[in-house]
Amino acid sequence: MTETNIGAPVKRVEDKRFLTGRGRYTDDLNQPNQLYASILRSPHAHANLKKVDVSQAKAAPGVIDIFTGSDMAADEVGSLPCGWQIHSKDGSPMNEPGHPPMAVSKVRHVGDQVAIVIAETKSQARDAMEQIAVDYEVLPAAVNMDEALSGKALVHDDVPNNMCFDWEIGDKEATENSFSDAHKVVSIELINNRLIPNAMEPRAAVAQFDPSSGNYTLHTTTQNPHVIRLLMGAFVLQIPEHKLRIISHDVGGGFGSKIFHYAEEAILTWASAKVSQPIKWTAERSESFVTDAHGRDHETKADLALDKDGKFLGLRVSTKANIGAYLSTFGSSVPTYLYGTLLAGVYKTPAIYCEVKTVFTNTVPVDAYRGAGRPECTYLLERLVDKAAKETGIDPVEIRRINMIQPDQFPYQTPVALQYDVGDYPKAFETALKASDYEGFSSRREKSEGNGKKRGIGISTYIEACGIAPSAVAGALGARAGLYESAQVRVHPTGSVTLYTGTHNHGQGHETTFAQIVSDTLGIAFDQVEVSHGDTGEVQFGMGTYGSRSLAVGGPAVLKACNKIIDKAKKIAAHILEASEADIDFKDGVFSVSGTDRELAFGEVSLAAYVPHNYPIEELEPGLDENAFYDPLNFSFPAGCHICEVEIDPETGEVEVTDFTAVDDIGRVINPMIVEGQVQGGVAQGIGQALMEGCVYDKEGQLLTGSYMDYTMPRADNLPNLNVSTESVLGASNPLEVKGVGEVGSIGAPPAVINAILDALSSLGVEDISMPASPSKVWQAIHNA
Amino acid sequence: MEMTGEYRIEASRQKVWDALNDPEILKQSIPGCEEIERISDTELAAKVVAKVGPVKAKFSGQVTISDLDPPNSYRISGEGKGGAAGFAKGGANISLKSDGEATILSYEVDATVGGKLAQLGARLIDGTAKKMAGDFFKNFAEVVTEDADLYSAEKLNEVDTNEINHGINTSTRSKISISSWIIGLILAAAVILAIIVY
Numbered sequence: 001m002t003e004t005n006i007g008a009p010v011k012r013v014e015d016k017r018f019l020t021g022r023g024r025y026t027d028d029l030n031q032p033n034q035l036y037a038s039i040l041r042s043p044h045a046h047a048n049l050k051k052v053d054v055s056q057a058k059a060a061p062g063v064i065d066i067f068t069g070s071d072m073a074a075d076e077v078g079s080l081p082c083g084w085q086i087h088s089k090d091g092s093p094m095n096e097p098g099h100p101p102m103a104v105s106k107v108r109h110v111g112d113q114v115a116i117v118i119a120e121t122k123s124q125a126r127d128a129m130e131q132i133a134v135d136y137e138v139l140p141a142a143v144n145m146d147e148a149l150s151g152k153a154l155v156h157d158d159v160p161n162n163m164c165f166d167w168e169i170g171d172k173e174a175t176e177n178s179f180s181d182a183h184k185v186v187s188i189e190l191i192n193n194r195l196i197p198n199a200m201e202p203r204a205a206v207a208q209f210d211p212s213s214g215n216y217t218l219h220t221t222t223q224n225p226h227v228i229r230l231l232m233g234a235f236v237l238q239i240p241e242h243k244l245r246i247i248s249h250d251v252g253g254g255f256g257s258k259i260f261h262y263a264e265e266a267i268l269t270w271a272s273a274k275v276s277q278p279i280k281w282t283a284e285r286s287e288s289f290v291t292d293a294h295g296r297d298h299e300t301k302a303d304l305a306l307d308k309d310g311k312f313l314g315l316r317v318s319t320k321a322n323i324g325a326y327l328s329t330f331g332s333s334v335p336t337y338l339y340g341t342l343l344a345g346v347y348k349t350p351a352i353y354c355e356v357k358t359v360f361t362n363t364v365p366v367d368a369y370r371g372a373g374r375p376e377c378t379y380l381l382e383r384l385v386d387k388a389a390k391e392t393g394i395d396p397v398e399i400r401r402i403n404m405i406q407p408d409q410f411p412y413q414t415p416v417a418l419q420y421d422v423g424d425y426p427k428a429f430e431t432a433l434k435a436s437d438y439e440g441f442s443s444r445r446e447k448s449e450g451n452g453k454k455r456g457i458g459i460s461t462y463i464e465a466c467g468i469a470p471s472a473v474a475g476a477l478g479a480r481a482g483l484y485e486s487a488q489v490r491v492h493p494t495g496s497v498t499l500y501t502g503t504h505n506h507g508q509g510h511e512t513t514f515a516q517i518v519s520d521t522l523g524i525a526f527d528q529v530e531v532s533h534g535d536t537g538e539v540q541f542g543m544g545t546y547g548s549r550s551l552a553v554g555g556p557a558v559l560k561a562c563n564k565i566i567d568k569a570k571k572i573a574a575h576i577l578e579a580s581e582a583d584i585d586f587k588d589g590v591f592s593v594s595g596t597d598r599e600l601a602f603g604e605v606s607l608a609a610y611v612p613h614n615y616p617i618e619e620l621e622p623g624l625d626e627n628a629f630y631d632p633l634n635f636s637f638p639a640g641c642h643i644c645e646v647e648i649d650p651e652t653g654e655v656e657v658t659d660f661t662a663v664d665d666i667g668r669v670i671n672p673m674i675v676e677g678q679v680q681g682g683v684a685q686g687i688g689q690a691l692m693e694g695c696v697y698d699k700e701g702q703l704l705t706g707s708y709m710d711y712t713m714p715r716a717d718n719l720p721n722l723n724v725s726t727e728s729v730l731g732a733s734n735p736l737e738v739k740g741v742g743e744v745g746s747i748g749a750p751p752a753v754i755n756a757i758l759d760a761l762s763s764l765g766v767e768d769i770s771m772p773a774s775p776s777k778v779w780q781a782i783h784n785a
Numbered sequence: 786m787e788m789t790g791e792y793r794i795e796a797s798r799q800k801v802w803d804a805l806n807d808p809e810i811l812k813q814s815i816p817g818c819e820e821i822e823r824i825s826d827t828e829l830a831a832k833v834v835a836k837v838g839p840v841k842a843k844f845s846g847q848v849t850i851s852d853l854d855p856p857n858s859y860r861i862s863g864e865g866k867g868g869a870a871g872f873a874k875g876g877a878n879i880s881l882k883s884d885g886e887a888t889i890l891s892y893e894v895d896a897t898v899g900g901k902l903a904q905l906g907a908r909l910i911d912g913t914a915k916k917m918a919g920d921f922f923k924n925f926a927e928v929v930t931e932d933a934d935l936y937s938a939e940k941l942n943e944v945d946t947n948e949i950n951h952g953i954n955t956s957t958r959s960k961i962s963i964s965s966w967i968i969g970l971i972l973a974a975a976v977i978l979a980i981i982v983y
Binding site for chain 2: 130290706
């Protein structure tokens with residue numbers, strides 16, 4: 001059975017249905033008497049909603065009903081809530097303006113919901129939507145952050161200067177002092193480009209209300225069904241949890257964008273009761289561009305103080321973060337506790353101070369996107385470290401070596417709240433240098449030069465914090481939820497198992513890795529384990545999947561539930577084998593009496609639990625079904641080093657990523673094949689951010705990169721073969737000794753790519769380039785240098 | 786989007802001005818125009834429908850005239866709403882100059898689109914608007930001359946400066962004090978984009 005145990009590259013069991021068209025995606029579902037919805041969206045970035053005339057549209061063929069924000073307001077539908085409260089420097093809570101699911105008096109970004117048309121067919125809904133007459137009074141829009149902070153146009157009338165909050169972390173005084181002692185100060189200004197998530201499956205929802213029971217069921221494309229049930233039920237629609245079931249079977253990619261409670265979920269659920277028929281809505285791709293929460297969008301200035309030997313003394317960071325038109329579910333946590341707390345990186349910088357101004361603008365809300373805050377942090381830090389190397393004349397490898405936290409320094413308390421539990425950063429770093437043949441770079445560069453190309457190599461180290469837990473810490477920092485996870489292991493009479501997990505599998509492979517954990521721990525065959533997720537009617541509770549938390553927080557819950565099963569099964573076995581419980585050994589699915597040949601197979605014990613003829617019924621309940629909740633002791637801290645090599649054609653500015661090496665410390669590996677896939681996907685997204693992807697609004701707040709004609713996604717032919725490996729130190733904060741791998745690629749890759757480009761172009765005098773480093777931008781940089 | 790151009794029309798400046806001020810001629814010239822309604826001395830409303838295959842979209846637009854200096858020049862600005870498809874708005878400075886017996890009409894257009902039109906069609910607006918300008922003048926010439934000897938619309942598109950070599954022989958119809966041919970450019974461009982995006 002070892003070929004399916006923890007550590008084995010088991011092929012993903014879920015792929016069979018994905019690859020044969022048997023996935024159960026939300027849009028695949030159809031209910032009897034189902035209606036279709038089309039949602040009218042604002043074409044203006046900022047406008048007063050003077051009149052929405054639906055009279056003509058209501059008379060259109062097939063139309064059942066049309067609702068607007070006023071209708072929802074009349075039913076006292078609540079505001080879409082934000083899950084994380086941040087406090088400003090002065091102690092005041094963040095400005096938290098209302099977020100009605102459909103606009104009531106004002107639209108605040110292109111794509112904001114104005115009306116929902118419900119009709120018998122999809123095309124009837126769309127045709128009728130054309131006949132809604134909306135009278136907009138167009139207002140000046142606040143699009144970029146400086147403009148917004150000037151307060152000339154207010155996104156929310158009650159938020160002065162559009163400032164959501166002005167947050168800080170670190171010791172300002174100590175940091176200032178480190179600068180007065182500095183031998184050298186290196187400064188940088190950069191933008192972390194705004195990204196549009198573009199999951200392969202657009203968001204969709206099917207809402208159903210049963211008038212006879214008063215029960216609601218919402219099938220939706222979410223990464224966390226229980227969170228949606230809690231947020232929508234308790235805050236928006238006032239539906240108690242036992243009357244609201246959220247189902248999210250297969251989801252075609254999330255990358256963070258499907259964490260959040262979106263307006264359409266509330267609108268459809270509410271409207272399904274109004275019309276007493278099921279309603280389906282599926283986003284068109286162009287709707288996804290203007291409604292799925294965007295990612296990143298930071299403007300940062302930072303200074304690094306160094307002593308004469310190149311040691312970092314202090315880091316001072318000032319960031320403006322665009323939060324968009326509304327506070328999305330976790331929008332406030334991303335530029336704060338998922339960003340400022342990681343600014344030590346893998347370095348011993350003794351003093352750090354970071355301030356973040358978070359700004360409302362007339363753009364789509366910005367929230368977590370693969371990495372969420374940590375890519376922004378890593379990009380800043382690693383660009384700055386490379387710049388420091390250049391300005392001090394110290395080699396980029398050497399300056400990192402000098403400053404890296406050493407293995408004997410753990411637990412390591414950073415100056416920005418986090419305490420790193422365990423790690424060996426030099427090990428991953430040196431392994432990456434070898435794996436990328438860093439030493440041999442100069443000969444490869446010579447060869448490229450011979451072909452008229454510029455070649456460069458770029459390094460990035462990173463640290464990230466996974467799990468966003470323990471709950472008590474997250475709560476102290478402003479999280480309005482606990483961030484534990486739960487698992488239920490249901491052993492059936494003949495010994496097979498259904499695992500219910502509160503995490504959500506939307507491409508991560510939990511149905512395989514979690515089954516490996518169960519089968520290994522219980523000593524049963526891998527194919528005897530089924531993993532169930534995504535249905536609040538089946539799974540006891542869960543916080544879903546994001547922040548690389550599934551294995552780090554959900555995995556130990558699975559282990560804990562399995563151990564409860566073993567504990568109970570030992571008691572049953574002791575009774576049947578007429579031995580004391582202390583004498584029962586459990587190994588490879590067999591219960592035996594220590595030192596004897598008396599034994600029972602796992603299936604025999606489970607059968608006894610359900611057919612309790614010979615059973616300790618006075619001490620033990622029948623059945624074998626255990627629940628566990630797990631709240632970790634600390635975040636887990638994956639870390640690593642990514643090295644990128646590029647070749648640039650100076651005639652065209654085209655950048656080719658020729659080599660990419662990723663060495664990641666992600667703790668214990670459950671399934672190395674899935675780990676490699678996760679890193680590959682993350683690196684592809686990171687290269688996408690560095691070279692291709694960039695969201696552009698015009699000055700009036702119109703989205704110019706609103707389709708694949710203008711928004712470039714990375715494709716297979718943009719990527720080299722990725723050299724991915726792990727150099728793991730077992731995790732110290734959870735019993736599975738895991739860390740998390742989902743986001744490391746998108747965190748480590750962007751600075752490695754940009755550092756490589758700047759290395760390639762430094763001989764031409766190019767000192768800076770912004771993401772995405774498109775051919776035209778690279779060409780301009782070469783010609784402006 | 787910005788666009789400038791000149792047309793040479795073989796008619797006197799007054800005749801061209803009058804024809805441009807004739808709502809009936811405009812209605813026939815603007816591609817897909819269903820109705821033009823005068824709201825006040827300086828405001829017009831128009832409805833434009835475009836149909837291509839099974840797709841039909843209706844744009845309603847309003848146009849305001851300013852800086853009126855007949856028969857020399859004016860400023861025209863307007864907005865077309867395309868419902869769920871978004872909107873197009875913009876303006877144009879129009880001037881007429883005599884050139885012997887003929888008239889040179891020049892225009893400078895600036896227009897913006899919003900919503901789905903901007904999201905999907907921003908990069909197509911220039912070419913589309915030029916095509917629509919060509920179509921407008923082709924129709925315009927057809928309507929105002931009984932003996933049309935026309936250049937093709939394609940030819941008109943090729944260069945910004947075009948000539949239309951026929952006289953305008955009608956000025957007997959009722960006149961209003963405003964011109965709004967540019968609504969054709971703006972609305973029609975928007976309509977075409979709406980078709981493309983659907």
